Amino acid sequence: MNFQAKLMISALGMAILPLAQAADFEDFGRVVRVQPRVEQIRTPRQECRTEYVQVPAQQERGQGGSIVGGIAGALLGSQVGSGNGKVAAAAAGAIAGAMVGDRVENNGRNLAPGVQEQAVRQCRMVEAVESRTNGYDVTYEYRGQTYTTLMNRDPGNRVRLRVSVEPLDAYNDQYSQRY
Numbered sequence: 001m002n003f004q005a006k007l008m009i010s011a012l013g014m015a016i017l018p019l020a021q022a023a024d025f026e027d028f029g030r031v032v033r034v035q036p037r038v039e040q041i042r043t044p045r046q047e048c049r050t051e052y053v054q055v056p057a058q059q060e061r062g063q064g065g066s067i068v069g070g071i072a073g074a075l076l077g078s079q080v081g082s083g084n085g086k087v088a089a090a091a092a093g094a095i096a097g098a099m100v101g102d103r104v105e106n107n108g109r110n111l112a113p114g115v116q117e118q119a120v121r122q123c124r125m126v127e128a129v130e131s132r133t134n135g136y137d138v139t140y141e142y143r144g145q146t147y148t149t150l151m152n153r154d155p156g157n158r159v160r161l162r163v164s165v166e167p168l169d170a171y172n173d174q175y176s177q178r179y
Contacts, residue, residue, distance in 0.1 A: 023165045028158045029142035037134045037150075048123040057114035065105025066098045073097020 077093020078086055139148045140159045151159075 025163055025165075027142070027161050027163050029140040029147070029161050031138060031140045031155055031157055031159055032146065033137075033139040034154050035137040035139075036154075037137060039132050039134050041130045041132055042127045043130065044125050045128050046123050047126045048121055050119050050121050052117045053120050054115050055118045057116045062102075062105040065101035065103075067101070069101020069104070070094045070098035073100070 071094070073093035073096050074090045075093070076097070078090040080086070080089040080093075136151050136154050137148060138151050138155055138159060139146060140155075141147075142161060
């Protein structure tokens, strides 16, 4: 082999060397404890109820009889007298007709104050509290060591792990001694 081919193979071997030394594999750890993370969420909402209260009865008087009676009285009063007396008679007839029309229309109604029930709706704002689980703090053991991690679901009795093995650099190796 020539020198260039040996140099390329050596360079390729050096590039692959870290990949050959690092290894990833899957294993399982034993779950020791699972603690759910619970969050309290407060949501305002309106709460309403209907109560029945007793209020004084209010009856409305009709106005149609007064109007029709006033017009009829004014027409009849204008037929009596002459000159300024005719105008005074029309005015007096309008007043008398309005009073008679009002009595005729409202005669059968009980206008005395009474009591009736009225529905009253009362509302207020209350806070609804809802609990939500946001994740799980999972404590597990793997090869004599205890670890804790946050997971989005409860893993059960064991947790699946991805284990990565690679050599430590001599400068970062905590077990090497420096002089």
